Amino acid sequence: MKIHLENFDILTSTRSSPIEGGSVLVRDDRIEKVIPESPGGDSISADRTIEGNGMLLLPGFVNAHSHLGMTIFRGYADDIELDRWLNEWIWPAEENLTPEEVYWGSLLAIVEAIHSGTTAIADMYFYMDQTARAIEETGIRGLISYGLIAEELDQKGSEELQTGLELADEWDGKANGRIRVALSPHAPYTCGDDVLKEVSKMAEGKDIPIHTHVSETKKEVEDSLEKFGISPVERLESLGVLENELLAAHCVHLNSKDMDILGEKDVVVAHNPSSNMKLSSGAAPIKELRNQGVEVLLGTDGPGSNNDLDAFGEMRQAAFLAKLNSNDPTALSAEDTLSLATAGAVDQLGLSNIGRIQEGNKADLIGLTRKGVHWTPEYNTVSNLVYSGKSSDVDMMMVDGNMVMEDGSIEGIDEEKVMKKVRQIGKKYGQIRKEL
Amino acid sequence: MKIHLENFDILTSTRSSPIEGGSVLVRDDRIEKVIPESPGGDSISADRTIEGNGMLLLPGFVNAHSHLGMTIFRGYADDIELDRWLNEWIWPAEENLTPEEVYWGSLLAIVEAIHSGTTAIADMYFYMDQTARAIEETGIRGLISYGLIAEELDQKGSEELQTGLELADEWDGKANGRIRVALSPHAPYTCGDDVLKEVSKMAEGKDIPIHTHVSETKKEVEDSLEKFGISPVERLESLGVLENELLAAHCVHLNSKDMDILGEKDVVVAHNPSSNMKLSSGAAPIKELRNQGVEVLLGTDGPGSNNDLDAFGEMRQAAFLAKLNSNDPTALSAEDTLSLATAGAVDQLGLSNIGRIQEGNKADLIGLTRKGVHWTPEYNTVSNLVYSGKSSDVDMMMVDGNMVMEDGSIEGIDEEKVMKKVRQIGKKYGQIRKEL
Structure with a gap:
């Protein structure tokens, strides 16, 4: 499986400014190539192309x-x-x-x-x-x-x-x-x-x-x-x-x-x-x-x-x-x-080859929108990410080369059902809590 | 102007559990009445009725x-x-x-x-x-x-x-x-x-x-x-x-x-x-x-x-x-x-009569959805609000009896335009910053 992540602003490591409008080519569970400028059109053959529209791409x-x-x-x-x-x-x-x-x-x-x-x-x-x-x-x-x-x-x-x-x-x-x-x-x-x-x-x-x-x-x-x-x-x-x-x-x-x-x-x-x-x-x-x-x-x-x-x-x-x-x-x-x-600097605990967007590393990636007012202005992308970023900015996730979330929606998971189940379980413990 | 906020879970003060499915009647800039059960239908005459669908209502x-x-x-x-x-x-x-x-x-x-x-x-x-x-x-x-x-x-x-x-x-x-x-x-x-x-x-x-x-x-x-x-x-x-x-x-x-x-x-x-x-x-x-x-x-x-x-x-x-x-x-x-x-306990600095949902107080109110997974389960509403609530939960705002935000959208403000302006200003200071 080959996925082309096209037109993302890519934060390859925590020390850098993002590469604007770049591409990442993912083959199976790995990052195959980081391309500073998205080639556009059909010049990259892939099973799937995901358009980033300038989203920020960084390690999960x-x-x-x-x-x-x-x-x-x-x-x-x-x-x-x-x-x-x-x-x-x-x-x-x-x-x-x-x-x-x-x-x-x-x-x-x-x-x-x-x-x-x-x-x-x-x-x-x-x-x-x-x-x-x-x-x-x-x-x-x-x-x-x-x-x-x-x-x-x-x-x-x-x-x-x-x-x-x-x-x-x-x-x-x-x-x-x-x-x-x-x-x-x-x-x-x-x-x-x-x-x-x-x-x-x-x-x-x-x-x-x-x-x-x-x-x-x-x-x-x-x-x-x-x-x-x-x-x-x-x-x-x-x-x-x-x-x-x-x-x-x-x-x-x-x-x-x-x-x-x-x-x-x-x-x-x-x-x-x-x-x-x-x-x-x-x-x-x-x-x-x-x-x-x-x-x-x-x-x-x-x-x-x-x-x-x-x-x-x-x-x-x-x-x-x-x-x-x-x-x-x-x-x-x-x-x-x-x-x-x-985990940019950790290479053990089963966390090897993640934490940086570089060729050969695991494709564990997230895409963030920067459309919220809390991202404005943007002098330093990492500074905004850490000091004013929010979980609601996260729009896309890939783990081990597979899409886990797209457009803010988690693949194959019925969130309503999960919440309903946990609310039901909560009722049981709510009762236990009352009896304490 | 009389607004009927209907079918909200109302947190009247910080010590309470919410009143489930209640109503708040707002006349001009003030809370006129808090009704523990929304009467439903047309039994309340108001210039406008806002349906809460169980949103949490609390002071802003x-x-x-x-x-x-x-x-x-x-x-x-x-x-x-x-x-x-x-x-x-x-x-x-x-x-x-x-x-x-x-x-x-x-x-x-x-x-x-x-x-x-x-x-x-x-x-x-x-x-x-x-x-x-x-x-x-x-x-x-x-x-x-x-x-x-x-x-x-x-x-x-x-x-x-x-x-x-x-x-x-x-x-x-x-x-x-x-x-x-x-x-x-x-x-x-x-x-x-x-x-x-x-x-x-x-x-x-x-x-x-x-x-x-x-x-x-x-x-x-x-x-x-x-x-x-x-x-x-x-x-x-x-x-x-x-x-x-x-x-x-x-x-x-x-x-x-x-x-x-x-x-x-x-x-x-x-x-x-x-x-x-x-x-x-x-x-x-x-x-x-x-x-x-x-x-x-x-x-x-x-x-x-x-x-x-x-x-x-x-x-x-x-x-x-x-x-x-x-x-x-x-x-x-x-x-x-x-x-x-x-400001539930402050009665000076121009902040009198806010901070509690009670009759006669200013109608400075916010409505929160509790649909996110971070609100599940819910044993103690105030605990969830303070320790796991998020700004993305805020859906509605009324200040001084006027609607400021509905469905997450701020009345009369073009957010895109505001961000565009501030990005432009940011470019000026980005240049100044580079020259330092």
């Missing part, structure tokens, strides 16, 4: 940390302390979740993410085969994992690990490689040493990455220091976990040794600025991490705690929070922020 | 601090230290501004603000008669002022003051009272003692409010302590400025005495969380201010430094920043945030 956004199934709990419990939020609201509600509900919640979440230009999502939750189905059907790219919680490698611990491994066996590499699977010990504080060691060994054996929560709250770091005498990052290192490709979500509370370790071990940090602010967790030291050479991606976290899946909101938040936190308005420029949001 | 948003004309400089200079931003980029560019350009910049800004549900804007800049024209034409409400800068009451100082007074004489109370005028000494650090005293006297004489910048940066507070031995807030108090109705923008760096004074003197604070973050100014102590009984409103600041005029983005930011800054996830709940955004 990567959401590096989410819990899609939790979309069922959007707005379920806000403005509450983290402990109470989990213990009194979220965990009791989650006990009622069915696989079918996780499917519909994931599907709705992916629809929302697509509308904001997200082409790949790293997701950790449970009933993940249901999330895998939703990813497969919608056409996006996913790094999925079962969030396993186990203190010991006893029967329950082994079963938890088994659930994670079965997901990998069943789904890793499926959908032309769009679906990759990681192992996810939920967090250092919810998994014992033996469990973390075993997960690490399994991940190495299967050559798959690990995705976990690290040092999200001050309390968990203090608890780790008290219980183990070392920080969560040091503990993960001592147990061999950092020898694998690691996606470490949050990393809010780090000391300088932690940052050294993350840099040395090529850990990728998933930064979730909105969630960290809303839950009062703190501000991750993104400027310092990047100075240490640590690659950072952006995540929304689950819609139970954010409460949306908007890549634009997260970009703005990441840039603004870095500037506030480092007391430096030059920190995390628009260009740097866009690079984080598109 | 108030943008309490902006510089609309600066929309010309959106994205002109980002990721730069404040000093360099002003001295090397913005001030040299502003020297080239013409009244006509401020008109088109203001008009584009107001169009953008209307699309995000903003019914009233407090604006301080220059060539403000042009901004007044744009407010009059679009139909929104405005508290406008000329930002005067003067060290002494010499000839230049007197001329500056005169410019501010002329604006008041010409425009205060115009457009059925939709336009109010304030006096604006730009900031304590750009105006001398005699100037501030004189402005204060003039404002009292004319019974109009004062709008100024207060303690935005750490440096200006340190400079004030060094030069005057007191903080900017103490200085404004000592010069009598706080005897007037005062809108104090920013208030980021306050000590506890400052907060006491602001509370005692009924000062209204315009909180600009996005701008304060982007420029690394800091986080205003909103939780503490509110505990002192200080009324707080939300502002976007000028699009030169934010870079948009999105009420939804500012609500989210205000709530998230308060939670982060106070280390308390219960700080600034969704309900409180919505109250700040709609």
